[in-house]
Amino acid sequence: MKPSAPLLIEWTPTRVRIFDPVTGSTCEGASVIDCVPEAGRDAVVAVGRRSAFVRTAVVPAGSLSTTEGVLAFQMAQTLPLGPTEVVFGYRLGENVPGKGRRAAVGAVRAESLTRIDAETRAAGLRVRAVLPVAFGSWLAARAAGLRDVAVAAYANGVLDVDLVKEGELVASRSVPTEDPLDEIERSFAVMEVAPLPTLALASPELSAARHEARSALEHLADLPTIDRLLFTLEPPARRAARAARRERWKSHRALVAALGAVALGAYAIGTRARVAKVSTKPTGVFVDAARARASQTEAQARLDRATQANRVLDVALRPPQTAGDILRAVANATSAEAWLTSLSVTRGAPIAVTGLALHGSDVSRLLAVVAGDPRFKEMRVLSTSKGLVGTTPVVQFTLAGIPVGTLPFDRPTKKRPTKEKKAPVKAQRPDQ
Amino acid sequence: MAGSFAFLTPKPRPNSLALARRALGKLQASATQTQSDARKAENDVRNRTWSLPPEELGRRVMDDVGRIAERRKLGVANFQAGRTVEGAGLRQLAFSVTVEGAFLDVLDAVDDLEKSGSRLAVGNVSVAPESAKAGEPGRVSASIGLTAFTLRKEDE
Numbered sequence: 163m164k165p166s167a168p169l170l171i172e173w174t175p176t177r178v179r180i181f182d183p184v185t186g187s188t189c190e191g192a193s194v195i196d197c198v199p200e201a202g203r204d205a206v207v208a209v210g211r212r213s214a215f216v217r218t219a220v221v222p223a224g225s226l227s228t229t230e231g232v233l234a235f236q237m238a239q240t241l242p243l244g245p246t247e248v249v250f251g252y253r254l255g256e257n258v259p260g261k262g263r264r265a266a267v268g269a270v271r272a273e274s275l276t277r278i279d280a281e282t283r284a285a286g287l288r289v290r291a292v293l294p295v296a297f298g299s300w301l302a303a304r305a306a307g308l309r310d311v312a313v314a315a316y317a318n319g320v321l322d323v324d325l326v327k328e329g330e331l332v333a334s335r336s337v338p339t340e341d342p343l344d345e346i347e348r349s350f351a352v353m354e355v356a357p358l359p360t361l362a363l364a365s366p367e368l369s370a371a372r373h374e375a376r377s378a379l380e381h382l383a384d385l386p387t388i389d390r391l392l393f394t395l396e397p398p399a400r401r402a403a404r405a406a407r408r409e410r411w412k413s414h415r416a417l418v419a420a421l422g423a424v425a426l427g428a429y430a431i432g433t434r435a436r437v438a439k440v441s442t443k444p445t446g447v448f449v450d451a452a453r454a455r456a457s458q459t460e461a462q463a464r465l466d467r468a469t470q471a472n473r474v475l476d477v478a479l480r481p482p483q484t485a486g487d488i489l490r491a492v493a494n495a496t497s498a499e500a501w502l503t504s505l506s507v508t509r510g511a512p513i514a515v516t517g518l519a520l521h522g523s524d525v526s527r528l529l530a531v532v533a534g535d536p537r538f539k540e541m542r543v544l545s546t547s548k549g550l551v552g553t554t555p556v557v558q559f560t561l562a563g564i565p566v567g568t569l570p571f572d573r574p575t576k577k578r579p580t581k582e583k584k585a586p587v588k589a590q591r592p593d594q
Numbered sequence: 595m596a597g598s599f600a601f602l603t604p605k606p607r608p609n610s611l612a613l614a615r616r617a618l619g620k621l622q623a624s625a626t627q628t629q630s631d632a633r634k635a636e637n638d639v640r641n642r643t644w645s646l647p648p649e650e651l652g653r654r655v656m657d658d659v660g661r662i663a664e665r666r667k668l669g670v671a672n673f674q675a676g677r678t679v680e681g682a683g684l685r686q687l688a689f690s691v692t693v694e695g696a697f698l699d700v701l702d703a704v705d706d707l708e709k710s711g712s713r714l715a716v717g718n719v720s721v722a723p724e725s726a727k728a729g730e731p732g733r734v735s736a737s738i739g740l741t742a743f744t745l746r747k748e749d750e
């Protein structure tokens with residue numbers, strides 16, 4: 163099972179010390195490769211105080227690029243190195259009213275970072291953070307809840323002093339001395355800081371206000387806090403590669419966004435084209451609808467013509483009252499005293515009946531019988547005159563009237579005639 | 595992102611194709627019904643009209659009238675084709691026939707002509723005593739106007 167705690171490497175150009183928090187063992191050598199217990203471990207590289215530069219600065223509030231620009235300018239003013247020879251990282255602290263934000267900066271030579279990168283790669287380590295070891299002291303002060311403190315460690319005749327002022331790491335020294343307390347006091351004067359209480363790390367023999375068993379290096383095992391509050395330094399090549407990757411990623415994102423926009427545009431155009439196609443181009447449904455409409459129109463025209471013809475034929479061939487019925491009805495009204503000499507029935511015209519009668523009263527009776535028949539209306543005597551048949555005096559008469567239901571059929575009726583037909587009239591033969 | 599969401603999220607909308615298909619179904623059903631009605635009406639017209647050219651139709655009507663007159667013991671004194679009238683999708687051919695005989699036989703003959711199977715319409719009937727054969731009382735002469743219907747050429 164892989165150990166979870168990272169290897170802690172204190173790196174200087176001439177000496178490397180590796181502390182394994184899992185085993186508690188320490189190894190020293192000329193390079194990382196000499197002391198790595200096993201490959202594949204996570205590691206935090208702390209650059210020794212003599213190889214790193216620490217200071218604080220106040221930067222105006224702004225974007226990260228603005229902050230980096232301001233700090234790069236200040237570092238160039240402070241350090242005797244060119245801007246490409248040094249790599250710095252920083253953490254932003256509290257606001258300084260009216261000035262901006264306090265920034266704790268850690269800087270290392272680019273060459274050192276390149277070497278660290280090469281050595282850790284060769285040792286098969288996964289470097290999680292590279293930063294000055296003085297920030298381990300800052301973590302110790304923070305863990306102890308001290309905002310203004312001198313964090314000191316004395317071992318092998320070398321005193322390490324890191325000053326934390328107002329919660330930020332402001333200075334770091336590492337000096338060989340026989341009198342560490344005197345050197346601590348001198349550090350306050352050198353760094354122009356008022357005397358501060360001392361926090362001794364892994365230095366029980368050192369006289370201090372507080373003692374802490376773990377060293378500054380051991381405090382750098384807190385990777386989550388480093389990720390959250392501190393920074394990591396990268397060699398320029400790796401930083402450039404990362405920047406290039408970021409640019410490539412930006413380009414890819416822009417390309418993907420452009421392709422997405424094109425795809426959306428194509429989708430939108432396709433959708434509209436499909437809608438337009440549905441609404442304007444004759445698809446199967448619309449062709450069928452056009453055919454059905456044409457068929458309906460043609461069938462309706464045929465139906466109208468046939469209906470009109472049937473109306474004419476109904477009137478002509480199925481009249482409510484036939485000519486034969488009219489003739490029979492008039493003939494049945496005659497008697498031995500009044501008989502017909504001519505009879506004319508025409509569709510849509512009054513009937514004309516002429517005859518002879520023995521007396522005028524016989525004509526009246528004939529008229530009464532015919533007029534009483536519902537088959538006729540408005541029956542009347544048009545004329546009467548006296549005459550002789552041989553020696554018998556007779557009355558010649560002419561009757562006229564309208565037979566019901568005898569429409570002319572040269573023009574169609576508005577409505578179908580009723581199918582109710584008048585009952586046919588049986589003619590009474592003279593011998594009956 | 596919002597644009598993608600707005601574009602790609604399905605939105606409720608009426609399925610125009612389904613509506614069109616439903617409307618098409620109704621339209622086709624209506625067209626079929628109208629065609630059926632038209633066929634029925636046209637068959638009705640065909641059953642009651644003649645499908646002969648005018649010259650043949652005259653001969654056919656004369657034959658039919660002759661048969662009826664013979665059956666009713668009437669004499670056909672005259673048969674004459676009249677004018678042709680067109681209207682309402684029909685061509686009307688008029689004929690005039692004069693028959694002679696007993697009054698009641700004339701009435702029966704008129705009934706025969708007016709039967710639905712004859713496809714002849716009786717337009718007018720004028721009955722008068724037959725003067726030529728005075729020795730036979732009760733005989734009459736009847737002039738009957740007939741009309742036969744054919745379909746117009748373009749409607750056949």
